[in-house]
Amino acid sequence: MLSEEDLIARILKVKNLKENCFKYLEDVSKELLTQKILFAIAELTAEKMGPVKLSEIAKKTTGENDKLKQDLVRLTIEKSLLKCGLVEKLKYASNDVRYILTAYQFQKIKEIDSFRGESSQPLGDVFQLPKNTWPISDNFYLLLAKKHGYEQSLKKLHSDFDGDVIPRGKYETLNSEYTKSLDQINEKLDSTYSGLETLVMTE
Amino acid sequence: MKLLVIFGLVLFSFVMLNYSGDVAYGQISNQNTLKVSFENNVLPSYEMPLVPGQTFTLSQNHSWVHDETSRFNLESYTLDGEKVKISRTARGDFTLPISTDSSHNIVFSATQQYALSVDGTNDFSYLPSSPTNDNWFDSGTDVSVNVQKTTEVESNKVRQEITGWSLDKAEFWNIEDDGSTSFTTPPITLNEYHQVDFFAAYQYKLNVISETGETSGSGWYEQGVTVPIGVDAGGDGLVLNSLSEWEGADVTYDGNTAQIFIDGPVTVSAKVEKNYSLVASVIVIPILIIGFIGFKKFKNRVPPVEEKPVERIVEKVIEKVAEVPEKKYEDGYDEKLSIYLKEQISSKLDEMKSSEIISGSKYSKIKEF
Numbered sequence: 001m002l003s004e005e006d007l008i009a010r011i012l013k014v015k016n017l018k019e020n021c022f023k024y025l026e027d028v029s030k031e032l033l034t035q036k037i038l039f040a041i042a043e044l045t046a047e048k049m050g051p052v053k054l055s056e057i058a059k060k061t062t063g064e065n066d067k068l069k070q071d072l073v074r075l076t077i078e079k080s081l082l083k084c085g086l087v088e089k090l091k092y093a094s095n096d097v098r099y100i101l102t103a104y105q106f107q108k109i110k111e112i113d114s115f116r117g118e119s120s121q122p123l124g125d126v127f128q129l130p131k132n133t134w135p136i137s138d139n140f141y142l143l144l145a146k147k148h149g150y151e152q153s154l155k156k157l158h159s160d161f162d163g164d165v166i167p168r169g170k171y172e173t174l175n176s177e178y179t180k181s182l183d184q185i186n187e188k189l190d191s192t193y194s195g196l197e198t199l200v201m202t203e
Numbered sequence: 204m205k206l207l208v209i210f211g212l213v214l215f216s217f218v219m220l221n222y223s224g225d226v227a228y229g230q231i232s233n234q235n236t237l238k239v240s241f242e243n244n245v246l247p248s249y250e251m252p253l254v255p256g257q258t259f260t261l262s263q264n265h266s267w268v269h270d271e272t273s274r275f276n277l278e279s280y281t282l283d284g285e286k287v288k289i290s291r292t293a294r295g296d297f298t299l300p301i302s303t304d305s306s307h308n309i310v311f312s313a314t315q316q317y318a319l320s321v322d323g324t325n326d327f328s329y330l331p332s333s334p335t336n337d338n339w340f341d342s343g344t345d346v347s348v349n350v351q352k353t354t355e356v357e358s359n360k361v362r363q364e365i366t367g368w369s370l371d372k373a374e375f376w377n378i379e380d381d382g383s384t385s386f387t388t389p390p391i392t393l394n395e396y397h398q399v400d401f402f403a404a405y406q407y408k409l410n411v412i413s414e415t416g417e418t419s420g421s422g423w424y425e426q427g428v429t430v431p432i433g434v435d436a437g438g439d440g441l442v443l444n445s446l447s448e449w450e451g452a453d454v455t456y457d458g459n460t461a462q463i464f465i466d467g468p469v470t471v472s473a474k475v476e477k478n479y480s481l482v483a484s485v486i487v488i489p490i491l492i493i494g495f496i497g498f499k500k501f502k503n504r505v506p507p508v509e510e511k512p513v514e515r516i517v518e519k520v521i522e523k524v525a526e527v528p529e530k531k532y533e534d535g536y537d538e539k540l541s542i543y544l545k546e547q548i549s550s551k552l553d554e555m556k557s558s559e560i561i562s563g564s565k566y567s568k569i570k571e572f
Contacts (some may be wrong), residue, residue: 004455046562071377075367078377082427094380117442132562138569140323141552141561145569148283166536174540200560 002050002100004192007135012195014126015103021084024107025127034080036061037073040101041087042133049135051090051098104129131200140193143185144200150182225560235306237261242312244273261299263311265292266335272396273342275313276335282309282473293335302325317344322366323401326351330387348399351376352386353406360468362410362423367402407465413473415444424465432461434473441485443478450474 006084011055012033017025029035044052059065081087086106090098098193106127109120157178161171235255239247246267253259267274277297279288282346314395316339321327325484327350333340340346354363365386369375378386404425411418413434420432432454436444448456451471455462463471549570556566 003460005457006455043562047564074377075375078366078374089425089428090430091424092431094382116442131560138565141555141565142569144555145548145551148551149546152547153544156543157540160536170536174537178540178544196320 004049004137007045007049008196010101011104011134011136012199013103014105014107015085016109016120016122017086017100017106018111019082019108019123020128021080021086022106024080024086025106025129033061033076034160035080037076038081038086038101039133040100041128044106046133046135047101049137051100053096053098057099065079074179096155101129102135134200136200138197140189140200143189144197147182147185147189150178150185154178154182207514235303236306237301237306239263240308241332242310245269245313246311253301253306255303257303259301259303259415261301261309263298265289265295265297266316266339268317269343273315273317274339276316276339276341277311278314279312279499281312283307285423291334293337316340317342317396319346319348319393320396320398321348321350322402323368323399323403324350324363326354327401340393342394346391346393347387347390349385349387349401350401352384354403356405357468362406362408364406364423364425365401369400369402371398372400376433382530407468409463409465409468410470411473412470413475415475416473418473420463428455428460430465432463432471434475436473436475438478443480444475445478446473447476448474470549 016119022036023029024032024034037057040054040057053099054070054074054077055065057077059070060075062069077087077089082089085097085102088102090100092098108123108127110123111120112119154175155172157166157174160166161168161175167184227233235253237249237259238248238250241263245529263277266274269276276291277289277292279286280299281287282299285372301309315450317337318339327348328330329338329340329422330347330440337356350365350368352365356362365378367375367377368386368388370391371386388399391399406423406425409421409424409430411420411432411434412435416434416436418432418434420430424430424431432449434446436446438444442526449471450464450470450473456463463469476536551567552561552569555561556563560568
């Protein structure tokens, strides 16, 4: 439905939200249907790696997906989440409408009107939705794990060679082979998933 | 003389006064009256004299305010026991000529009405329509509002689509896209004032065009949506058409899929170019192969060149190098390192799972891999 590139752009983006919209992310809204819908869309999108249908959101948030529940969820999305720009509505066909989050990181802002015009001032830290709800492909996590594996294996190889555990020939062969694999992984992470590694691995 | 003049004036005044007093007495004693009253005392009754020989016209407002949200509207009158219906209208005065040769009794009948206001669209009608041809309805009437779902703002470019409605700003409903051009609300009972609000969203026309082939994605879309578009360029026999780029708007195109963000009415055109690769593979390549085979046959006729002594020496050197036994490394080290690598990968995945970087379901899938 959406390209991996598009999904990554949404993860990397930090969206500014006015206080009246940022409240949907805060703990005070924990029991509100609006926040439940927001998190449900995030989780479902991560599973499906694409926008999700209203019936799926209704099922996850209310446990049912009959018309009444779907209407309730649709109304909530349209009255709050769409207006605030937290959710985007994608119309693939007249009977196929899907929803996806516009971003996964949000900055609360305060708008200031002055004679110089409108400006905004950030309030507090950037809020991130839980990382395990980010729509990142399995391949990315596997690359991260492999990168770690090859880095550790190369360290061991150097150490074993220094300790005369293996002869130079074996060392040279394995070092070349493992270094080449590590370079390929790094190249892939830097090109396809540029910026994502730092964001994901930073506390 | 003065006394005579004064006496004369007094006498004249007396005579004149006496004359006018007779007229008044005569009128009062023969006066006809008109009694006007209202059913259910919706207005106070009153009585007025009718002067014989003069024409008299009774006038009464068609509608008058009852309270902040309702009004009364004339329905009929009963003149001396005979009931007559009134052609109903909201504004103006109802007039009735009354004969003055006798007294009369008229009773007006009026009905209470409530207003039903509609906001958010001008393209609507009431079902049934108002008896007073406005937005006021008799108390207790069930009324629906029929609205046209789409209103064109700018021909074939911008339109308004009704997406929902509310009653008295308290209850909200969405209007399903069922393919119909109009929507009718459920009946609303007019026993008090009601307000119906319709919610509309602007829609913009997306035209996807191409000189060749069939396009997809054209239609009406709301602002802010991302729409996938495409073109099936087709071909002319062996010459294939392929999409080279999109023109006319900012289209996100990665070589396979194309999307456009709707921010207004837009027309995008697919730029299609001819692809002769199939022609090349079907016509040109066989010609080249035939030419190559012909060349090979020709080449085979050339007598072989004798090997030079230097080439023989190089071959011998290579053979000697190949005969040198390969150096033996420590047995099993490759495998040990490979196992260590797998362990490290697995431990990193576990760490990402425990620190909630990766979801449980994804972790399970990757672990299987």
